[in-house]
Amino acid sequence: MSVPLFGVTIGTQHYKKCFAARHFQLAEKIAVRFQKICVLGLGYIGLPTASTFATHGVQVVGVDVNPDVVNTLRNGGLHIHEPGLRTLVQAALRSGNLTIQEQPSEAEAFIIAVPTPFQEDKLADLRAVEAAAQAIVPYLKKGNLVVLESTSPPLTTVGKVAPLLETSGLRRGEDFYLAYVPERVLPGYILRELIENDRVIGGIDRPSAEAARHLYSLFVRGEILLTDATTAEMVKLMENTYRDVNIALANEFARLAERFGVNVWEAIELANRHPRVKILRPGPGVGGHCISVDPWFLVEAAPDLARLIRTARQVNDEQPQHVVELARQAFGELAGLRVAALGLAYKADVDDLRESPAIEICHLLQQAGAEVIAYEPYRKEAQTNGIPLAAELDQALQGADCLILLVAHRPFGTLSPTAVARAMRGRTVLDAVNLLNRAMWEGEGFQVIKVGEGLGVRP
Numbered sequence: 001m002s003v004p005l006f007g008v009t010i011g012t013q014h015y016k017k018c019f020a021a022r023h024f025q026l027a028e029k030i031a032v033r034f035q036k037i038c039v040l041g042l043g044y045i046g047l048p049t050a051s052t053f054a055t056h057g058v059q060v061v062g063v064d065v066n067p068d069v070v071n072t073l074r075n076g077g078l079h080i081h082e083p084g085l086r087t088l089v090q091a092a093l094r095s096g097n098l099t100i101q102e103q104p105s106e107a108e109a110f111i112i113a114v115p116t117p118f119q120e121d122k123l124a125d126l127r128a129v130e131a132a133a134q135a136i137v138p139y140l141k142k143g144n145l146v147v148l149e150s151t152s153p154p155l156t157t158v159g160k161v162a163p164l165l166e167t168s169g170l171r172r173g174e175d176f177y178l179a180y181v182p183e184r185v186l187p188g189y190i191l192r193e194l195i196e197n198d199r200v201i202g203g204i205d206r207p208s209a210e211a212a213r214h215l216y217s218l219f220v221r222g223e224i225l226l227t228d229a230t231t232a233e234m235v236k237l238m239e240n241t242y243r244d245v246n247i248a249l250a251n252e253f254a255r256l257a258e259r260f261g262v263n264v265w266e267a268i269e270l271a272n273r274h275p276r277v278k279i280l281r282p283g284p285g286v287g288g289h290c291i292s293v294d295p296w297f298l299v300e301a302a303p304d305l306a307r308l309i310r311t312a313r314q315v316n317d318e319q320p321q322h323v324v325e326l327a328r329q330a331f332g333e334l335a336g337l338r339v340a341a342l343g344l345a346y347k348a349d350v351d352d353l354r355e356s357p358a359i360e361i362c363h364l365l366q367q368a369g370a371e372v373i374a375y376e377p378y379r380k381e382a383q384t385n386g387i388p389l390a391a392e393l394d395q396a397l398q399g400a401d402c403l404i405l406l407v408a409h410r411p412f413g414t415l416s417p418t419a420v421a422r423a424m425r426g427r428t429v430l431d432a433v434n435l436l437n438r439a440m441w442e443g444e445g446f447q448v449i450k451v452g453e454g455l456g457v458r459p
């Protein structure tokens with residue numbers, strides 16, 4: 001069965017499961033066309049989203065409260081690194097469909113893609129979401145759609161965003177549509193995944209879900225799955241929590257392997273030959289502002305129930321300290337050592353340093369008295385809060401007593417041990433991401449220690 005809405009025919013299969021047949025008044029009365037939309041927050045999510053809508057013929061007002069972001073974009077620059085983004089943004093600006101502003105303006109749809117970090121106490125900081133919702137209020141009109149994309153604790157859309165929007169005097173479900181649409185793109189592949197990934201759309205009611213589907217089908221080629229707003233919030237949190245818990249398990253396996261003199265990488269490879277086992281990779285810890293943050297939103301919402309989730313977070317948060325312990329075993333006394341730290345991003349081949357375990361490891365090494373010189377190929381000019389940054393790899397390596405590899409960036413995969421040996425003073429390498437070929441490096445006289453192998457590994 002299908003229902004004609006906004007002039008397009010829409011299958012009812014998914015939303016029938018999720019919503020009892022409710023009123024259709026708003027959807028029937030108001031034909032939303034989405035010729036003009038407003039995207040609030042022009043970071044890793046908002047900027048690609050705004051630019052993609054713009055290159056698909058929609059007039060987009062991109063809004064950011066950070067004047068540096070606004071000025072950079074207006075002057076043709078880019079404040080974040082993501083493959084292909086510069087070309088896309090330039091095309092969007094050149095088309096005349098994308099304009100950049102510090103304030104929202106009237107539009108048919110508003111998309112909120114602002115940060116949702118946590119505070120010191122691990123509670124969600126929703127101030128940016130609240131500020132963005134408030135900023136929309138003066139421009140909200142009957143028939144508009146508001147979409148929250150920011151990762152948020154359960155019930156944020158109905159319990160926080162809706163009441164704020166209703167201070168406009170308009171009523172949710174009667175006067176405006178409201179939906180929660182989580183973003184699940186992988187940094188490094190954002191432009192492709194934005195279009196190709198399946199998309200979960202959670203409406204506060206059925207017409208809201210349909211309105212949001214209508215908007216996103218302008219460019220999404222993956223399947224669009226409709227549900228209610230709170231389920232969609234849970235879906236996003238469950239996805240990242242699943243990853244976090246499984247990485248914690250891999251990190252715990254690595255520690256066990258180190259104790260028993262087992263090579264965890266080999267053990268994982270063998271275990272993964274089981275048709276129903278897929279163990280993830282251990283590493284230096286979990287970072288970024290998604291996987292290391294989002295599980296706390298569930299812990300906050302139900303601390304009595306989210307016990308495994310909390311423990312997994314703690315295991316992953318302890319991993320940088322564990323890597324420093326390995327460094328101590330490998331390098332000996334850390335005080336006075338000159339350590340070249342390769343990679344500061346929170347994961348491979350991105351420039352994002354938020355919540356990065358690599359940065360925490362550098363700070364812990366410094367606290368232990370080591371002199372750390374870091375090299376981050378994707379953010380050579382980064383402000384790293386007390387960690388000296390080399391502009392070139394050679395500068396970091398020059399005279400170093402030991403090397404610690406913290407991120408599996410592609411360029412590090414082709415590091416030549418011969419060239420490194422020429423620059424370094426010492427011959428010890430700690431590989432926290434299992435990127436280096438042990439035989440090659442040992443052939444150049446290096447002692448190689450890896451997370452998940454420790455020092456007691458069997459030949």
Ligand SMILES: NC(=O)c1ccc[n+]([C@@H]2O[C@H](COP(=O)([O-])OP(=O)(O)OC[C@H]3O[C@@H](n4cnc5c(N)ncnc54)[C@H](O)[C@@H]3O)[C@@H](O)[C@H]2O)c1
Pocket residue numbers: 040041042043044045046063064065066069113114115116128129131132135149150151152183184185186187289290
């Ligand atoms: N980056 C990812 O890979 C990813 C993936 C999935 C979901 N998310 C979620 O998407 C949301 C946005 O993440 P991001 O990585 O794009 O963040 P970001 O920090 O890269 O960008 C957010 C932008 O919003 C701006 N901003 C803050 N408050 C604002 C306001 N009131 N009005 C307008 N602009 C405002 C900031 O200045 C910043 O430029 C977060 O909730 C995040 O958890 C991110």
